[in-house]
Amino acid sequence: MVSERGLQVLRAIVQDYVDTREPVGSKAIVDRHAFGVSAATIRNDMALLEDEDLIVAPHTSSGRVPTDKGYRVFVDHLAELRPLSGAQRSAITSFLDEAGDLDDLLARTVRALTQLTGQVAIVQYPSFARANVTHVELVALGGPRLLVILVTDTGRVSQRIALVPTEPTEADIIQLRARVGAVLVGRSVADSSHRVQAALADGPRPGVALDAIADAVLRVVGEELEEFRQDRLVLAGAATLAKRESDFRGSIYPLLEAIEEQVTLLRLMSEMVADEKGLSASIGRENEPFGLVEASVLASRYDGSTGGARVGLLGPTRMDYSSNLAAVRAVAHYLTRMLEDDDASR
Structure with missing residues (x-):
């Protein structure tokens, strides 16, 4: 004892x-x-x-x-969490406030966190399964190509090119926009995905050129919606591992592989249990099932209208846990606030 x-x-x-x-x-x-x-x-x-x-x-x-x-x-x-200085807090706020959309906000989040801590920073995209599609746009690119643009109420904008059987006229595009919008707009990503698959199951009517074009567009839309539903990570600071290689008894290759593949980190973060402060840590040999026995992962949940995801750090077990946990918590707080403010402004 x-x-x-x-x-x-x-x-x-x-x-x-x-x-x-x-x-x-x-x-x-x-x-x-x-x-x-x-x-x-x-x-x-x-x-x-x-x-x-x-x-x-x-x-x-x-x-x-x-x-x-x-x-x-x-x-x-x-561990006693060391609060960020006023200058650090101001720097985070001003840097994140300049974000243009969700993708930019998350990219800025990991850049800010890795600059604060010197560790690999990780942020998980919020689940888009409960996001709603708010707008669909089709733009003719000449020849048999259409630019398909999807917008959700989380601020995500995606663009994909659809190769269609024949070049659509301006009138065709107006009709296509209305048909595709009727399937998607105002519905959740999950519901939209199901409706797209149902529409594709019916197939185009024989000899109806617009149906064939619509199916080509819907196939691209379906693929994009499935990507929306997949867990994704944004990372920054992988180069810091090379700078701190002396902190690892063995090779840093398993960490680099986990960063590249992402699936391992997604599984690990999904299994981490948060404490009463909303923080979680997985240290050294606790990460053995994931092949990361010389690493620690710190995380905090952040919340928006689409539910909880995690923001965190990956680094060697010899790290400043007090400062790093405080930085993770502070950045999660700012990210939550910005997403909630964005939801309120819509």
Whole structure:
């Protein structure tokens, strides 16, 4: 059983190791922290922490470093979130306020978060299954090509080119816009997707050129709606892993692979359990099922009209959990507020 002072010694070891990257000894703790006891007493506390597998000696030196279990105890019981400075908050607000649409907002979110923390920043798109299609536009590009534009009430705008059997006239495009709009506009992405599939199942009427063109457009629309329903991530800061390669005992390749594939990170983030502050952390060997045993992932939910998704960080287990968790929470708060303000303005 670890005493209260022993837990404070663990806090000191985590903080000093994160700051210095060097194993922490009893003398350093006495010099840097006001425990009011001798180095010998601190050594006894450290021995108990080592017995509990909360710290370990990385080599023959007298210093100790936190284990994954030690980081977990720190995050769950000892970490005090360090609030962002006024300058940091102002910088985030002004940077995000300049976003043009949802895609731009999420791209700005990860850029701001990686600049704040020096870690890989991740934001999950909100689920578009409950978003509504508000507008459909068709633009002739010449020849058998139409630009299909879809707009949702979340602010997402998508553009896809449809190759159609014959070049449509201006009158054809007016009719097509009305037909496709009747299937989609004012309906949820999920409902629209089902209606598109039902319309395609009927097939075009033989010899009716406009039906064949409409089917080609609806196939493209259906593919785009299915993409809307897929989970997606936006990431920034992958280059920071190379700069911090010394923080990893093994290869950083599994992290780079997870960033590239995204599926692993989506699964991991979906399984993380949030605390009463809405924050969650998955540390070191807790990530073994996902092949990320040398990484930590921090996340917070953010909410808009479309429901909860997560914003977070990926990095080595030796990270500043207090500051990084505070940054994640603050950015999630700003993102939530901006999405809610955007919903209210519609």
